[in-house]
Structures are given as C-alpha cells and as structure tokens.
Amino acid sequence: MKIGFDNEKYFELQTQRIRERVDSFGGKLYLEFGGKLFDDFHASRVLPGFHPDSKMQMLLKMKDEAEIVIAINAGDIEKNKVRGDLGITYDLDVMRLIDAFREYGLYVGSVVLTQFSGQTSAEKFERKLQNLGIKTYRHYTIPEYPTNISLIVSDEGFGKNEYIQTTRPVVVVTAPGPGSGKMATCLSQLYHEHLRGVGAGYAKFETFPVWNLPLKHPVNLAYEAATVDLSDVNMIDPFHLEAYGETTVNYNRDIEIFPVLEAMFRKIHGRCPYKSPTDMGVNMAGYAIIDDEICREASRQEIIRRFYDTQCAVRKGNADMAQVQKLEMLMNSLNLECSARRTVPAALTAAEVTGGPATAIELNDGTVVTGKTSDLLGASSAALLNALKSLANIEDSVELISPEALTPIQNLKIQHLGNKNPRLHTDEVLIALAISAVDNPQAALALEKLDELKGCQVHSSVILSSVDENVFKKLGANLTSEPVYQNSRLYHK
Numbered sequence: 001m002k003i004g005f006d007n008e009k010y011f012e013l014q015t016q017r018i019r020e021r022v023d024s025f026g027g028k029l030y031l032e033f034g035g036k037l038f039d040d041f042h043a044s045r046v047l048p049g050f051h052p053d054s055k056m057q058m059l060l061k062m063k064d065e066a067e068i069v070i071a072i073n074a075g076d077i078e079k080n081k082v083r084g085d086l087g088i089t090y091d092l093d094v095m096r097l098i099d100a101f102r103e104y105g106l107y108v109g110s111v112v113l114t115q116f117s118g119q120t121s122a123e124k125f126e127r128k129l130q131n132l133g134i135k136t137y138r139h140y141t142i143p144e145y146p147t148n149i150s151l152i153v154s155d156e157g158f159g160k161n162e163y164i165q166t167t168r169p170v171v172v173v174t175a176p177g178p179g180s181g182k183m184a185t186c187l188s189q190l191y192h193e194h195l196r197g198v199g200a201g202y203a204k205f206e207t208f209p210v211w212n213l214p215l216k217h218p219v220n221l222a223y224e225a226a227t228v229d230l231s232d233v234n235m236i237d238p239f240h241l242e243a244y245g246e247t248t249v250n251y252n253r254d255i256e257i258f259p260v261l262e263a264m265f266r267k268i269h270g271r272c273p274y275k276s277p278t279d280m281g282v283n284m285a286g287y288a289i290i291d292d293e294i295c296r297e298a299s300r301q302e303i304i305r306r307f308y309d310t311q312c313a314v315r316k317g318n319a320d321m322a323q324v325q326k327l328e329m330l331m332n333s334l335n336l337e338c339s340a341r342r343t344v345p346a347a348l349t350a351a352e353v354t355g356g357p358a359t360a361i362e363l364n365d366g367t368v369v370t371g372k373t374s375d376l377l378g379a380s381s382a383a384l385l386n387a388l389k390s391l392a393n394i395e396d397s398v399e400l401i402s403p404e405a406l407t408p409i410q411n412l413k414i415q416h417l418g419n420k421n422p423r424l425h426t427d428e429v430l431i432a433l434a435i436s437a438v439d440n441p442q443a444a445l446a447l448e449k450l451d452e453l454k455g456c457q458v459h460s461s462v463i464l465s466s467v468d469e470n471v472f473k474k475l476g477a478n479l480t481s482e483p484v485y486q487n488s489r490l491y492h493k
Contacts, residue, residue, distance in 0.1 A: 007050060009290075018170070031173065040053075046302050066106070090180075094129075108134070110137055111134055111135070234249055235249070240277070243276055301457075305480050307324070342368055381468075383458070384429060391453075
C-alpha cells in the first residue's frame, strides 16, 4: 500500500500541541475527543499510513498525565441505540471501551450519564457499573439547552449536575458515539471547577474535517460521506476568517454552537479564550500528510465505499434514500463513478458470465481475483481461496482443500444443523484450510498469506451473510456489496 501520511510526525506534533494547550490553561484541560480512539479505520483508509490506534498511542505518551471520562446519553441507553460498525448497543460499548483503555494501561476515572431524567434502563446500567467498582455521575437534562445561557450557566443548569472528581491534568472526555454529550460534560466541569477556584480549560480533538485542507478536498468530503447519517456539512469557519483573515474548515454543528459556547465561556470565566471553532481544536493531522495525491485517491475510494454501504443499509431498512442522494451528490462533485472501484466491474462481469453471485478481491499489488458460486463453495469463499493462491503463487488448478474434506462439513450442515444451503461460508473454508494445512504444504503456504489480505478491496454482486461480512472485517479487508439479495425472501440471516 502506498503511504501518504507520516504517523511518527503526527505523534510528535499532536502530543506537543496538547501539552501546549494544557500549559496555556494553567495545568488543567478538559479535552473532548471526537471520533474513535483506538479503532479509527476511517482515518487509516483516507490517510494511508495513519494507524487505527494512532490517537491511542499518542495518549499513551502522556498516560501518567491523563485520565478518561466516558460520556453516554441516558436516552441512548433507554433506546438501546446500536453502534453501527460493531453492532452492539452503546451501553455495551462503554464496557468494551473501559476494558480496552485498561488493557492499554490508561486510567478510566468514571462514566457520566448525560441528559439523565430518570430513565429506568440508565439507572439499571448505573447500578451495574457501580457494582463493578466504576464511579458514575449524573448530568441532567437542561431545558432550552443550548440557547438559554442564563439558565444553563447557573445553579439550576450546570449547577445541578454532579461534579466529576478528577485527579489528573488532562481529562479526556470520550463516548461510544455522537450525541453523547461530550461538549456539555466539559463545559459543566468548567463551571464547577470555576466555583472551586480552578482555572481549567477546554479544547477539542477532532480529526475530521481537517481544518487546514481545502473545503472540497476529498479527505474532507470523505468525512461528510462517513457522517451522512448525522447530516454534518463541512463549512468555511466564518469566525476564524473574520478574526484572522485565514480560511479554515470546520463543520456545521461546531460553527452553529460557537456563539453559545462563547457566551458560556464569558459567563463562567468572564472571557472566551477562543475567537473561532477552529481555535478550539488541537488537531495536527493536516501537517502529517506527506503525499496529497495518495490521500486524495484513498478518500475518493472511501466515498464510493460509503455509497455502497449506505445503499445496502437502505435495502436492510437501516437508512433512508436521502442519505444515498447526498452521497451521490458528493460523488458527482468529484466526477466519481462506481467503476473507479476496480472490484466492482470485476465482480459484476463474473456474475454476468456465470449467472450467479460472484465476488472480486483486489490485492495490495493491484491484482484482481474473482470467485464464483459452485456446489461446494459460495462466491466469497471461492474468491478468498483464489486470493490466497495468488498471494502464495500457487497454480489455480491446485486443490488446497480436497472435496472429500468438504463433503463431511456439508453433510454436517444439512443433516444435523438444519441448514438448507450446503455451500461453505468463508469461516468454514478457513477452518477446512487450517485442517488441510497439517499434511498439505500448499494449504499451509496459503494459510500463511492470510495477513496479506489486510487492506485489500472486496466487492460482492450480492449482499453477503453476516458470517462472511464478519470474516472479511476480521481479515482487515474493505468490503462493499451491490444492494441486492441473492434471493427474494423477506427474511435474511
């Protein structure tokens, strides 16, 4: 894979920037962390060279100075809101995040339930955390938030919230997803710290949009594509332009809330330390781009990938056509065609020739292999084996798994496990390959190449089963599918 982003340079610049911001506020900083801390695969796709855990590694460099507060909206707990990329509810993701942070050696100070108004599920979750020894706090719904400044910055507003006890100079406020109340948590803490005579500050660490790239740069447009369900729109920061005469990029929600934020700061501190939403940020990602064209092309590919994902989400009933239409507009603005994703025409051509579902995989050296549906294998399973053969320089005619080994698995599925489809899914094929590798040197060689599928591009002519989707995700491959099912049934596993 071609590299367009210098991860080491990013580490150095980002750590230095955050420390400078801490010092500027006299030693206490509430740092709102947007996006994902340790599994930021979107950033790694559009900024090739960016590691998915880059932000986590940066935090580890200052782990003795930092503690983490996780915010979760009590209403999201009540609604069983699901994180789309992982398929788990927000409350479960809080538990996952705590475990992950602790495994990295980071200190998780507490969890705050935001917009709390007596939700039964939130109270149950709170008790669960407390029983596990995790400190919890409640921040309440404030009427007319965020416009009624006099109420918000008062004893009846932020004053009603429980003060979160923190012990370290950098307090990272993160969350399972957007709308969790990270900014409100930070501002509430500033109010309480001010009452206690502590001169704490606030800053925002949001990777996208990249403030010092052009508004219509593909990296920034890819962010709009990634947040199409939130209706985020990149905009020129008018406050920054007026204050400094410099054109920078931010997004609509931060620009819309800035006058309110500015008024809150004045009410709490007597002045606002920032002249624009851009001023609040500490993101240095733009300075670590070392090959602009590589990042542009990666971002164009990401937009196409998001277009397919959203079409499939609509087909599954998890999104609406307005989102697809916005993505079409983004693609049109860059003159993008779906065929620019090389696996798309390859999979569709193979499906047309064979008359059944087909899958195409583009390897990291640019080679494209395909797989068709057969009596033994599904198209994705066939494509996976063909990709491993290509990587291991094994002739296509070589059988990595003998039909005699596959037949008992098919019999088990049909005769004992109640399946109607005898074809092997990708997970079953990999297990069969691992067993064959014991006495088949060719199978062993192919199995060794599994890690080289990371970053490969995959396209299917039909929506895949959740099993096949998960296998490609675990392998680190980027999957897209045509928004159609293989059959006309209403229920699909």
